[in-house]
Every structure is written in C-alpha cells, then in structure tokens.
Amino acid sequence: MKIKNALISVFDKSKILKLAKILTQNKIKILSTKGTRKLLKKNKIPCSKISDYTKCKEMFHGKIKTLHPKIYSGILSHPILDSRIIKKKKILSINLVIVNFYPFQKKKYTKYIDIGGPSLIRAAAKNYKNVIVITDIQDYKYIIEKILKKKKISKKSKLKLAMKAFKYSAKYEKKIYHTFKKKYDLINKKKIFPKKIKIILKKKKNLIYGENPHQKSALYIDNNFKKTDQIFKKIQGKKLSYNNIIDANIALECVTQFNKPSCVIIKHGTPCGASTKKNLLQAYNHAYLCDPESAFGGIIAFNKKLKSKIVQKIIQNQFVEIIIAPKISINSQKFLQKKKNIKILITNNKKINFYKQFDIKTINNQFLIQEKDYDNFKFNKENIVSQKKPTKLEIKDAIFGWKIAKFVKSNGIVYVYKKSTIAIGTGQTSRIFSIKNANIKMHENNIHKKNITMASDAFFPFTDNIQEAKKNNISCIIQPGGSIKDKEIINAVNHENISMIFTHIRHFKH
Structure with a gap:
C-alpha cells in the first residue's frame, strides 16, 4: 500500500x-x-x-x-x-x-x-x-x-x-x-447501584500475613489505579502488614475530618484517643492521656506537619507501630531514623476523598456493597430535644465526639472534654456495658472533670444508660434518636438536668 x-x-x-x-x-x-x-x-x-x-x-x-x-x-x-x-x-x-x-x-x-x-x-x-x-x-x-x-x-x-x-x-x-x-x-441526588459491577484487580504485592500469622494475604489494586491515587507513602520502617494497612486507613480517614491541628490514635481498628487543639503537641498529649494503656503499639495520625518535639514526646511516652502525617520536618526524620522499626507514612498532598468509593464485604460467594458512611450532620437548634440547652463548648464537644463515634466499633460511646476524648467505650454487646467500660477507664486514669459531653453511635434503648452516664458528670449527650423509648430517654435527661442533641443519623460500625 x-x-x-x-x-x-x-x-x-x-x-x-x-x-x-x-x-x-x-x-x-x-x-x-x-x-x-x-x-x-x-x-x-x-x-x-x-x-x-x-x-x-x-x-x-x-x-x-x-x-x-x-x-x-x-x-x-x-x-x-x-x-x-x-x-x-x-x-x-x-x-x-x-x-x-x-x-x-x-x-x-x-x-x-x-x-x-x-x-x-x-x-x-x-x-x-x-x-x-x-x-x-x-x-x-x-x-x-x-x-x-x-x-x-x-x-x-x-x-x-x-x-x-x-x-x-x-x-x-x-x-x-x-x-x-x-x-x-x-x-439524581442519590447513588444508584448498577445491576452489574465489573471489578478488575491486579496484585500489587504479597503481605507478611493476614490478620493472624497463619493466614496468607496479598494487596490488590484496581486495574485503573494510578500512583497519584495512593493515600500514603511509606518512607521508613518494615513492610506494612494486613492489619497495618487497615488501621492506617482508619486513622487517616478519622483525622482528616478536622481542619485544626488534630491527633488520632488507633488500636485494633478503633480510636483509643483523639484531640483537636491549638497545636499538634497539645493534641497528641490529650489523645494519649485518654487511654495510655491502649495507645501502646498503636497507630498515631496527624493532620498537620510533624515536628521533632512531638516525635520526641511520642518516643518518650510509648511504643508506637506507625506514625502518619501529611509532612514531616527534616529534624523529625533524622530523629526517627534511630528508631528504624517505626513505620512512617506520608499522606498524599491532594485532598483525600474517602467517600467516592463503596464498602465491599465478602460472604462466601456473595458480596455486600454499601455506600461509605458519609456524615453530613450539621447542628442547628432544632436538634436540641431537652429542656436544658447545651453551652457553646458542649456543642463543639458534641460535634467532635460525634465525628469520633463514627469510627468506634459498636456499641460505641465517646466521652469528650474540650475537644479531646477522655474515655471511649467500644465493641460491647450492649450500650450499658460500653458506658460502664468508659466509666472504668475514667476511674483508672483518675480523670475528674465536670461538664463532660457523651457521644453515642446509636440510640439508647433504656433509661439505665442515662443513670450510668450521670455517675461521671455527663452534662450533654449527642445521639441519633429513633428509639421507641425516646420520650422516656428525654424525660430521663430532663430529670438529670442533662442537655441532649439528636442527629437523626446512626453510625453502627461492625
């Protein structure tokens, strides 16, 4: 031709x-x-x-x-x-x-x-x-x-x-x-699940093991995955394990909810401490004090540049598995090089959107697919259902606690004071046990505060939760509402002089 x-x-x-x-x-x-x-x-x-x-x-x-x-x-x-x-x-x-x-x-x-x-x-x-x-x-x-x-x-x-x-x-x-x-x-204002979903995955690498050493595992990525899609990059430490990747993702998703200097500590897939303060050092200190025992071997995530003072404080306080931050100072890197076993992850500089994908779980040969738990709750006066009105500080603490409760395994209870968690009750089979768990942690850590705000990931089924909460100076509660006993719950908080906010959104996490 x-x-x-x-x-x-x-x-x-x-x-x-x-x-x-x-x-x-x-x-x-x-x-x-x-x-x-x-x-x-x-x-x-x-x-x-x-x-x-x-x-x-x-x-x-x-x-x-x-x-x-x-x-x-x-x-x-x-x-x-x-x-x-x-x-x-x-x-x-x-x-x-x-x-x-x-x-x-x-x-x-x-x-x-x-x-x-x-x-x-x-x-x-x-x-x-x-x-x-x-x-x-x-x-x-x-x-x-x-x-x-x-x-x-x-x-x-x-x-x-x-x-x-x-x-x-x-x-x-x-x-x-x-x-x-x-x-x-x-x-359309809503996502429509298609009749067919085609997912093509390619193996990126084998992992050390799965949740436990006897389980083999590997990391797969979407066929259209690009390097720019990575949410974090490891710059130091051993290979990331199956549990590391899951916990790091949870830590990052949780801490990026906040614009002001914040720190979140994750252990076994759930927060054990979180705080927002004027600077990262204060945020870390308050997050750590929430539950020092659980923080041991945890994953610590920050939403601002990490400096050497914070790194030194972490090493002084605890054993840490992973530290995550968007940036890290040169002095911090030099200091951490002496601690080679600590894994350091730098997050992607572009804005991370965790809510554009679906959650997928496998059950034998079946797949459960759901939207990510996106919370668009915005407080207004209509959300207050109690006779007592929450103070400005209690409202701020309620919104902070509500954002943390989204990541706490159900049943989840979060105690907050000045935008810092002071106790977290997690993963109990009844809500009353979660509250008791949070109360025990406060007692063991010798925390005595007034005007504490409590966030609950789901509604209260019985009024005994209110009486148990009152033992530790709870002055404000934020919860979804929606129980058949809502009227009794509201009467109970009115009797105890506690303010209550309904979100009309539930945050079960299994």
Missing part, C-alpha cells in the same frame, strides 16, 4: 512539522483542519483545507469540520473493491490519519468534547489494513523512518497502531463518562 493522501488534525502540534515536511517531500498530499493548516502554511508546508475538498464550510463555530461523507468514504473505502465509486465520486483515498484530541475539561464539559477526532480515528482503525492511524506523537519517528527508507508497514504494525488508537479513544471516553455520571448523580 502506497501512502498518497494524509489527513492531519491535531490539537497537540508537537513534532508535527517535521512529519508534515517528510510527507510533502515524498509527494504525499495533506488535508488538514483550520488550526493545523494555519501552522503548516506558516511554515510553508503545502496542505489542502478540508472544507475546500468537501465543498462544505466549517459550521457551528467549528463544531462541524470533518464530519462529511467524502472524508469518511476516503478513510473507510477499500482501494480495489470500491475503486469505481472512488473514481466516480472523485474521492481521495486517505491512507494516513494523524489525529489527537483537544483536552477534555470538566468545568465546561459539554463544550470540550471532541467529536470529529474520535470519529476519524475509529474509522481509520476499523479499516486498519488499508489505513495507517497515528494518535501517539512517539509514533511519528516510526512513520518517518518507514517513508524515508521506502519500507512497507506490516499488517502487524498497522494493527498495533489501530489498537493504540482505540485505547486512546477509550481513555478519552472514560473521562467524559465519569464526568457525566457525577453530574447525573448530583441531579
């Missing part, structure tokens, strides 16, 4: 001049669109305007350029089988199609969707035995070499170029699809 006519329509004009010059020197006629033609003409490379050939001007502000039967007949035709029609209709057989698209932009998404470009390369790729299609600038060199040496391009090479064209088009279409889907979900 001899190349006689080439169609060039490129947004990215890198290296196109060299290729175009080679084409004209070898008596290959060039057809091009307005923008490409302007560049070629400026550099004295002869080319024909597509609209002159089709006898049809560009329409609708350039939206219609190449969508014409004479163009697609030239690309899709067979040089022998269709030769009569080609001659009769005076159609140019287009043997070479060089196209790349203008970038898709999410902001003005309908404006920046290339129509002609994808149509051209799909037509050329379909007829790959008779048409060479180029979408990758790196392939210019290959075509130039073949033309200069007057060598034939094999069917295998043409097939490869066609395959690349379809892949290029598919990636472009995928971006558009995801943008339209997001727009549709916003209009």
Whole structure:
C-alpha cells in the first residue's frame, strides 16, 4: 500500500512539522483542519483545507469540520473493491490519519468534547489494513523512518497502531463518562447501584500475613489505579502488614475530618484517643492521656506537619507501630531514623476523598456493597430535644465526639472534654456495658472533670444508660434518636438536668 493522501488534525502540534515536511517531500498530499493548516502554511508546508475538498464550510463555530461523507468514504473505502465509486465520486483515498484530541475539561464539559477526532480515528482503525492511524506523537519517528527508507508497514504494525488508537479513544471516553455520571448523580441526588459491577484487580504485592500469622494475604489494586491515587507513602520502617494497612486507613480517614491541628490514635481498628487543639503537641498529649494503656503499639495520625518535639514526646511516652502525617520536618526524620522499626507514612498532598468509593464485604460467594458512611450532620437548634440547652463548648464537644463515634466499633460511646476524648467505650454487646467500660477507664486514669459531653453511635434503648452516664458528670449527650423509648430517654435527661442533641443519623460500625 502506497501512502498518497494524509489527513492531519491535531490539537497537540508537537513534532508535527517535521512529519508534515517528510510527507510533502515524498509527494504525499495533506488535508488538514483550520488550526493545523494555519501552522503548516506558516511554515510553508503545502496542505489542502478540508472544507475546500468537501465543498462544505466549517459550521457551528467549528463544531462541524470533518464530519462529511467524502472524508469518511476516503478513510473507510477499500482501494480495489470500491475503486469505481472512488473514481466516480472523485474521492481521495486517505491512507494516513494523524489525529489527537483537544483536552477534555470538566468545568465546561459539554463544550470540550471532541467529536470529529474520535470519529476519524475509529474509522481509520476499523479499516486498519488499508489505513495507517497515528494518535501517539512517539509514533511519528516510526512513520518517518518507514517513508524515508521506502519500507512497507506490516499488517502487524498497522494493527498495533489501530489498537493504540482505540485505547486512546477509550481513555478519552472514560473521562467524559465519569464526568457525566457525577453530574447525573448530583441531579439524581442519590447513588444508584448498577445491576452489574465489573471489578478488575491486579496484585500489587504479597503481605507478611493476614490478620493472624497463619493466614496468607496479598494487596490488590484496581486495574485503573494510578500512583497519584495512593493515600500514603511509606518512607521508613518494615513492610506494612494486613492489619497495618487497615488501621492506617482508619486513622487517616478519622483525622482528616478536622481542619485544626488534630491527633488520632488507633488500636485494633478503633480510636483509643483523639484531640483537636491549638497545636499538634497539645493534641497528641490529650489523645494519649485518654487511654495510655491502649495507645501502646498503636497507630498515631496527624493532620498537620510533624515536628521533632512531638516525635520526641511520642518516643518518650510509648511504643508506637506507625506514625502518619501529611509532612514531616527534616529534624523529625533524622530523629526517627534511630528508631528504624517505626513505620512512617506520608499522606498524599491532594485532598483525600474517602467517600467516592463503596464498602465491599465478602460472604462466601456473595458480596455486600454499601455506600461509605458519609456524615453530613450539621447542628442547628432544632436538634436540641431537652429542656436544658447545651453551652457553646458542649456543642463543639458534641460535634467532635460525634465525628469520633463514627469510627468506634459498636456499641460505641465517646466521652469528650474540650475537644479531646477522655474515655471511649467500644465493641460491647450492649450500650450499658460500653458506658460502664468508659466509666472504668475514667476511674483508672483518675480523670475528674465536670461538664463532660457523651457521644453515642446509636440510640439508647433504656433509661439505665442515662443513670450510668450521670455517675461521671455527663452534662450533654449527642445521639441519633429513633428509639421507641425516646420520650422516656428525654424525660430521663430532663430529670438529670442533662442537655441532649439528636442527629437523626446512626453510625453502627461492625
């Protein structure tokens, strides 16, 4: 097959001049669109305007350029089988199609969707035995070499170029699809579970073991996973285990809820201390004091840059498995290098969105899929259901405690004082035991505070929870509400002079 006519329509004009010059020197006629033609003409490379050939001007502000039967007949035709029609209709057989698209932009998404470009390369790729299609600038060199040496391009090479064209088009279409889907979900105001979900996973690496040493495990990633999708990067320490990865993810998801300097300590998948203060050192100190015993061997996450004073305090206080932060000072790194067993994770600088994916759990050959537990609770006066109104500090503590309660294993109870947890009751089979558990921790840590706020991940089934809470100076409670005994619960807090906030959202975590 001899190349006689080439169609060039490129947004990215890198290296196109060299290729175009080679084409004209070898008596290959060039057809091009307005923008490409302007560049070629400026550099004295002869080319024909597509609209002159089709006898049809560009329409609708350039939206219609190449969508014409004479163009697609030239690309899709067979040089022998269709030769009569080609001659009769005076159609140019287009043997070479060089196209790349203008970038898709999410902001003005309908404006920046290339129509002609994808149509051209799909037509050329379909007829790959008779048409060479180029979408990758790196392939210019290959075509130039073949033309200069007057060598034939094999069917295998043409097939490869066609395959690349379809892949290029598919990636472009995928971006558009995801943008339209997001727009549709916003209009629909709810996520719809599709009838079929296709998940392709590839193994990234084997892990040391699973939850326990006798269980083998490995880490798999989505087939479309990119390095930029990673939420953290390990810069020091041994390999991350199965439990490390789960706990680190929980710690990071929890601490990134807060904008002010915050610290969260996670142990076995649940918070054992959390605090928001003026600086990270204060936040860590208060998070650690909530439950020093459980903090031993835990995972500590921060939402601001880590400095050496905090690192020294951590080492002085406890054994730590993992430290997580968005940034870490050079002095901190030098200090931590002496403690090589401590794993240091630096979080991705871009804003992390934990709620764009689903939660998936496996049950034999079945899968349970749910939306992530996204909490959009915003406090207003209507949320107060008690006679006593909470103070401004109690409201702040209630909102803080509510955010932590989302990560506490059910039944979950969180005691908060000045935006720091002072006791957490977690994973009990009844709510009363969770409250008793939190009370025991306060007693053991010798904590005596007044005006403590309590957050409960689900409603109270009985009033005995209120009496048990009152033993430790609980002055404000935040909970979902929704029990058949809500009236009795509200009467109980009114009797004990406790303020109560209903969120109308539940946070069970199993």
